[in-house]
Amino acid sequence: MILPFVSLAFASRAFASRVAMALLLCVVMAVPVRAEPPERVISVGGAITEIVYALGADDRLVAVDSTSTHPAAADDLPDVGYMRRLAAEPILALDPDLMILVEDAGPPEIIAQLRETGIPLVTVPDEPSIAGVRDKVLTVAEALGEAEAGAALAAEIEAAHAAVAERLAGVTERPRVLFLMSIGAGAPLAAGAETSAAAVIALAGGRTALEDITGFKPLSPEAAAAAAPDVIVVPERTLEAMGGAEAILSRAELADSPAARDGRLVAMDALLLLGFGPRTPEAVARLAESLHPDAMAVR
Amino acid sequence: MSGEVSATATVPAPGQDPAAWMRRRGGRTRLALVAMAGVLIVSVLLSVGIGAVAISPAEALSILAGQAGLAPWTDHTRVQETVLLSLRLPRAVLGILVGGALAVAGAAMQGLFRNPLADPGLVGVSTGAALAAAVVIVLGGALPLGLAGVGRDLLLPLAAFGGGLATTWLVYRIASHDGRTEVATLLLAGIALNAVAGAAIGVLVFVSDDQALRDLNFWLLGSLGGVTWDRLLIAAPLMLAPALAALVLARPLNALLFGETEAVHMGFDVERTKRLVVVLAALAVGSSVALTGVIGFVGLVVPHLVRMTIGPDHRVLLPASLMLGASLLLLADLLARTLVLPAELPIGILTSVIGGPFFLWLLLRRRGLGLW
Numbered sequence: 001m002i003l004p005f006v007s008l009a010f011a012s013r014a015f016a017s018r019v020a021m022a023l024l025l026c027v028v029m030a031v032p033v034r035a036e037p038p039e040r041v042i043s044v045g046g047a048i049t050e051i052v053y054a055l056g057a058d059d060r061l062v063a064v065d066s067t068s069t070h071p072a073a074a075d076d077l078p079d080v081g082y083m084r085r086l087a088a089e090p091i092l093a094l095d096p097d098l099m100i101l102v103e104d105a106g107p108p109e110i111i112a113q114l115r116e117t118g119i120p121l122v123t124v125p126d127e128p129s130i131a132g133v134r135d136k137v138l139t140v141a142e143a144l145g146e147a148e149a150g151a152a153l154a155a156e157i158e159a160a161h162a163a164v165a166e167r168l169a170g171v172t173e174r175p176r177v178l179f180l181m182s183i184g185a186g187a188p189l190a191a192g193a194e195t196s197a198a199a200v201i202a203l204a205g206g207r208t209a210l211e212d213i214t215g216f217k218p219l220s221p222e223a224a225a226a227a228a229p230d231v232i233v234v235p236e237r238t239l240e241a242m243g244g245a246e247a248i249l250s251r252a253e254l255a256d257s258p259a260a261r262d263g264r265l266v267a268m269d270a271l272l273l274l275g276f277g278p279r280t281p282e283a284v285a286r287l288a289e290s291l292h293p294d295a296m297a298v299r
Numbered sequence: 300m301s302g303e304v305s306a307t308a309t310v311p312a313p314g315q316d317p318a319a320w321m322r323r324r325g326g327r328t329r330l331a332l333v334a335m336a337g338v339l340i341v342s343v344l345l346s347v348g349i350g351a352v353a354i355s356p357a358e359a360l361s362i363l364a365g366q367a368g369l370a371p372w373t374d375h376t377r378v379q380e381t382v383l384l385s386l387r388l389p390r391a392v393l394g395i396l397v398g399g400a401l402a403v404a405g406a407a408m409q410g411l412f413r414n415p416l417a418d419p420g421l422v423g424v425s426t427g428a429a430l431a432a433a434v435v436i437v438l439g440g441a442l443p444l445g446l447a448g449v450g451r452d453l454l455l456p457l458a459a460f461g462g463g464l465a466t467t468w469l470v471y472r473i474a475s476h477d478g479r480t481e482v483a484t485l486l487l488a489g490i491a492l493n494a495v496a497g498a499a500i501g502v503l504v505f506v507s508d509d510q511a512l513r514d515l516n517f518w519l520l521g522s523l524g525g526v527t528w529d530r531l532l533i534a535a536p537l538m539l540a541p542a543l544a545a546l547v548l549a550r551p552l553n554a555l556l557f558g559e560t561e562a563v564h565m566g567f568d569v570e571r572t573k574r575l576v577v578v579l580a581a582l583a584v585g586s587s588v589a590l591t592g593v594i595g596f597v598g599l600v601v602p603h604l605v606r607m608t609i610g611p612d613h614r615v616l617l618p619a620s621l622m623l624g625a626s627l628l629l630l631a632d633l634l635a636r637t638l639v640l641p642a643e644l645p646i647g648i649l650t651s652v653i654g655g656p657f658f659l660w661l662l663l664r665r666r667g668l669g670l671w
Contacts, residue, residue: 084514085642087636090636092352093352106514
């Protein structure tokens with residue numbers, strides 16, 4: 001067993017130097033502007049896929065990851081699995097000439113292996129803000145060779161957001177919003193500070209009801225009662241999992257909250273709400289309609 | 300003397316010629332060993348030959364010949380070459396090493412504890428590694444990253460390896476005093492430390508965010524993906540050497556089947572055997588877990604499969620477990636890589652899915668239920 005192993009090791013060293021040479025060549029050749037836009041694209045990350053569709057480049061997609069749930073057509077594309085658990089060989093078998101990855105994609109070893117094969121990889125930063133959405137759109141568009149369409153889409157998104165922000169400009173009270181997400185059995189997770197949920201809530205003129213915790217944490221019933229949220233926000237899937245709006249608002253720890261008293265519960269698609277993709281202004285507007293119905297009402 | 304110490308579960312029936320019975324038995328054992336070697340070779344060929352990227356046997360040979368300095372005779376693509384040399388081959392080697400190491404460690408543990416439920420994780424190595432890995436995954440972002448320039452991708456396997464060894468060392472220290480190791484205390488201390496480490500993992504799960512939680516879950520299910528030759532070259536001796544060294548313990552382990560006192564009277568250094576089994580298993584399993592995450596079931600069930608087919612003689616049981624463990628892991632990985640293309644399943648699911656029903660089938664057949 002040892003002998004073939006050793007010979008393989010030698011083979012791999014020779015191979016490694018050859019790969020290094022090939023990589024060097026790739027770098028040298030990649031410096032001039034790419035003439036042909038990529039034709040076989042794999043998109044990893046729900047927001048990235050949405051942007052590819054919004055840019056009208058979806059006919060070039062050969063696969064997406066499992067977090068790419070919007071638009072519905074993306075579900076029909078081959079699925080390379082969860083974005084943090086990619087596999088190298090199946091991706092190579094799809095023969096892509098561009099992979100666009102959200103920055104959290106992984107695992108790092110697989111990303112490194114893919115990079116070594118010379119497939120152009122573009123990593124897109126994921127910042128939960130409108131500027132972050134703009135960055136994402138511009139990065140994806142440039143990678144696809146659609147810089148103009150990207151600039152137009154970014155401008156459109158910023159204009160849509162500016163319209164919402166203008167309506168919210170006069171708002172002074174900021175309702176306390178509890179974002180709940182159920183994962184399997186047990187206590188639902190609640191969003192504290194420094195989460196994508198807190199960011200979208202702030203854009204919509206609210207604030208998270210749990211400002212002293214950071215991240216998504218299992219919510220103790222007493223902490224939920226003490227938080228006394230004005231509004232409760234859940235992903236649509238959580239609404240089903242927890243048995244509907246009635247069931248959530250009548251939970252013992254929430255029943256006395258202002259949210260339960262006024263029946264203020266909002267259910268939205270998780271990718272729409274938390275993805276910080278091109279539909280972010282739409283998500284902010286819909287959430288704002290619930291938080292500030294007067295300010296958002298059509299004048 | 301030790302040549303006669305093979306403790307066999309069955310004895311020749313009265314009236315049978317014992318010599319003829321021994322010959323038949325020896326022949327059957329040799330046949331089973333050859334068959335297992337055959338299964339291993341087929342498993343290697345299948346797992347190197349099958350995958351998402353189509354590579355025909357001719358192309359594979361040609362790529363390998365090209366590496367050996369001969370002129371390649373097929374016009375294969377660069378992607379095929381990369382897939383075969385950088386993805387499939389290291390992965391197959393890792394599968395052989397990990398499967399073999401886990402199974403041999405399991406067989407030696409079951410021999411040491413004289414308990415069919417023993418598995419290599421019993422002395423805390425898997426849970427200790429999992430705890431250390433969980434610390435890195437969950438708190439990794441918060442750790443001071445000036446740690447001598449150790450990148451996060453290296454930190455995880457190193458931490459897992461260290462965590463496994465440290466936990467095993469603790470279990471061993473608790474069970475040893477005055478140069479003697481109480482096997483019963485070893486087992487109980489292992490259970491206790493496993494519980495404590497499990498609780499600590501629970502705390503980490505609690506403080507982790509959504510993504511760290513998913514990473515941790517996937518890590519706990521294991522994967523052979525992402526291995527590189529560089530990393531394999533470091534870890535291979537750590538898996539291979541203990542697994543091969545454990546083969547030498549066959550005779551003392553056979554003697555232990557009769558009981559500790561009996562083994563001492565036969566002239567074996569029982570304390571040394573215990574120490575060696577624990578150290579070798581911790582090294583083999585610790586380095587496996589560090590590279591692949593926790594892969595359950597192989598260490599527990601493969602030795603049983605072997606015992607059911609060729610009996611409990613460790614001189615055969617240990618090498619046969621090595622081969623069968625490697626084969627089972629390679630076949631499970633083949634399915635993990637190909638069942639849900641273009642995605643990949645965690646291998647921990649598949650070792651159980653393949654091994655579990657097969658094991659049940661063997662159990663039922665032995666009970667003579669004749670379900671099949």
